[in-house]
Amino acid sequence: MIGKPEWFKYRIFGWGVAPRTWQGWVYVAAAAAILGFVTAAGFNEAVKPIVLGVVFTVFIADILHIMMQLPRVSDERENMHQLIIERNCSFAAIAALIGMALWQSYQNKALMATGGLASLPFDLSIAVVLGAMLLTKIASTLYVKAKM
Numbered sequence: 001m002i003g004k005p006e007w008f009k010y011r012i013f014g015w016g017v018a019p020r021t022w023q024g025w026v027y028v029a030a031a032a033a034i035l036g037f038v039t040a041a042g043f044n045e046a047v048k049p050i051v052l053g054v055v056f057t058v059f060i061a062d063i064l065h066i067m068m069q070l071p072r073v074s075d076e077r078e079n080m081h082q083l084i085i086e087r088n089c090s091f092a093a094i095a096a097l098i099g100m101a102l103w104q105s106y107q108n109k110a111l112m113a114t115g116g117l118a119s120l121p122f123d124l125s126i127a128v129v130l131g132a133m134l135l136t137k138i139a140s141t142l143y144v145k146a147k148m
Contacts, residue, residue: 002062003027005069010082017066031059094133101126 007024008017019025038052074082104122120127 002058003066005066005073008066008070010070010074010078017063017070035059090133094130097126097130101130 004023007019007021007027009020011018019028034055035052038048038055041048043051101122104126108121
């Protein structure tokens with residue numbers, strides 16, 4: 001696409017990539033300048049969101065492409081550190097979701113005793129997210145085992 005993975009590295013804080021070389025910094029500056037130009041340009045109010053959406057989508061697609069190619073050009077230690085970070089974030093997300101489900105169950109124990117809540121004593125979205133994480137874990141494990 002537009003940017004090259006050699007220009008970027010894994011971000012230390014947050015998700016995504018950070019510029020590694022001067023080309024990466026030029027890419028980021030150009031992206032910001034183009035988005036700023038589209039925002040400040042005198043486009044028709046009906047056309048402006050469409051143009052901004054197209055430009056933004058192109059940059060997001062390019063960044064996702066760079067992120068998928070980054071393991072190919074990164075140092076093996078960087079890849080391992082990134083995997084450990086992602087694993088720890090996943091564990092923290094699971095612990096937080098389970099903690100919220102338990103907290104909401106505790107808060108709704110009076111409603112459960114009176115039969116006010118027919119299904120789950122916590123927000124259904126917590127169960128959906130935990131289920132999606134479980135399905136992703138199963139699919140990823142099966143995929144990796146099939147490749148080994």
